[in-house]
Amino acid sequence: MRILLVEDSPHIVKAVRQGLEEEGFAVDVAMDGEEGDIKCRTTSYDVVILDIMLPKIDGLTLLKRWRSAGIDTHVLLLTAKTTTHDKVAGLDTGADDYLTKPFEFAELLARVRALIRRQHQQKDPVLRCYDLEIDTASRTVRRAGKSIHLTPREYALLEFLAYHKGKVVTRSMIWEHLYDEYDENTSNVVDVYIRYLRNKIDKGFDPPLILTRWGEGYMLRGEESQEDGGQTTTASSPATR
Numbered sequence: 534m535r536i537l538l539v540e541d542s543p544h545i546v547k548a549v550r551q552g553l554e555e556e557g558f559a560v561d562v563a564m565d566g567e568e569g570d571i572k573c574r575t576t577s578y579d580v581v582i583l584d585i586m587l588p589k590i591d592g593l594t595l596l597k598r599w600r601s602a603g604i605d606t607h608v609l610l611l612t613a614k615t616t617t618h619d620k621v622a623g624l625d626t627g628a629d630d631y632l633t634k635p636f637e638f639a640e641l642l643a644r645v646r647a648l649i650r651r652q653h654q655q656k657d658p659v660l661r662c663y664d665l666e667i668d669t670a671s672r673t674v675r676r677a678g679k680s681i682h683l684t685p686r687e688y689a690l691l692e693f694l695a696y697h698k699g700k701v702v703t704r705s706m707i708w709e710h711l712y713d714e715y716d717e718n719t720s721n722v723v724d725v726y727i728r729y730l731r732n733k734i735d736k737g738f739d740p741p742l743i744l745t746r747w748g749e750g751y752m753l754r755g756e757e758s759q760e761d762g763g764q765t766t767t768a769s770s771p772a773t774r
Contacts, residue, residue, distance in 0.1 A: 534579040534649055534689065535559040535710045539569035539595070540611065541587055545634075549582070552638045553645075556672070557685035557692075559713040566590025573599060573606065577709055580648050582641070584611045585623065593626050600627035607648040609641075646670065653696045660695040662742055662753055665734065667695050674734075681733050686711070690726050691734065691753075694743070699755020701746045727751055 536558050540546050550560045561576065563569035565588040573581060573595075585592035596608060610623045610631040623631050629651070630644050646669055650656065660667040664677045672688055674681045683691065689711050694702065704723045727743065735741040742754045 534693065535561070535577070535713065536645065537561050537563065537569065537572055537576070537578045537581045539563045539566065539573075539581065539587065539592070540584045541565060542584075545584075545611075548638065549641065552642065555685065556642060557689040558645075559689075559711055559716070561714050564588075566592065566595050570595055570598065573604060574602070576714075578606050579652065579710060580645050581606050581608045582611060582645070583608050583628075586613065593623065596623075596626045596628060607652055609644055609648060611636075643670075649696075655696070660692070660698075662695060662698055662755075663740065664738070665742055667692060676734060676738055683730075683733060687726060687729055687733070690723075691730055694751065694753040698753045701750045701752045703750035706750070 536553055538546060538549055538553075538560055540549070540562070541564050546562055546564070550562060553560050561572055561578075563572050567589040569581075569583070569587070570590060583592045583596065587595070592610060596610075599606070599608075607629045608627065610628040611634060612619060612623060612631055613634045614620075615633050620631055629648055632641055632644060646658070650658065650669065658668060658670040660669060666675045668674075669692060674683055674688065674691065690707065693707060693710055707723050727745075731741075731743050735743055740754065744752050744754055746752060
């Protein structure tokens with residue numbers, strides 16, 4: 534999942550970015566409100582972490598502008614103000630949640646994950662597909678009761694597919710949500726990680742869950758997914774490499 538962090542404190546930026554990246558998130562950073570406004574309007578983010586006190590444009594003004602423009606990305610406000618009035622003002626402006634500084638990273642992470650689940654209308658932290666279970670809280674994966682170790686990037690890709698279970702996601706969608714602005718990989722790395730996932734998630738299990746839709750992209754098998762006239766396949770083919 535891709536996060537925009539709009540924060541002017543270098544110390545907080547370094548700590549939060551490092552922590553989120555270690556958890557498999559792609560993180561873009563803006564150090565002032567003006568830069569944050571440009572990035573939020575030009576890139577699709579899963580969550581924006583927005584400080585209220587920012588240079589150039591303050592966080593609440595930014596949030597008002599985004600909501601007026603129809604930008605409905607979930608926003609977690611960071612604030613040093615602790616009064617009820619300040620919290621109410623932030624929520625009434627259009628924030629989805631808030632966190633008071635100083636904060637523990639574990640709490641910020643839990644709130645980010647909750648916002649992502651809310652985005653996908655998923656209350657249960659465990660995502661299920663046939664005998665596959667993805668615990669988004671502990672970031673653990675099991676299939677048929679067997680624990681499966683995934684790298685952070687592999688996990689991020691599987692989670693993204695799971696949130697769109699039964700729907701085709703294109704390479705560009707995957708790229709936009711899993712790779713940040715500084716990533717120098719090329720788009721074919723998506724196919725490489727799909728292959729890694731298949732070797733861990735599907736090899737030795739039935740039915741195969743990671744499907745390729747020729748000319749379109751990939752999908753995690755939905756409850757009603759069928760092999761449809763040869764257009765959907767369970768392994769990479771020349772048309773998808």
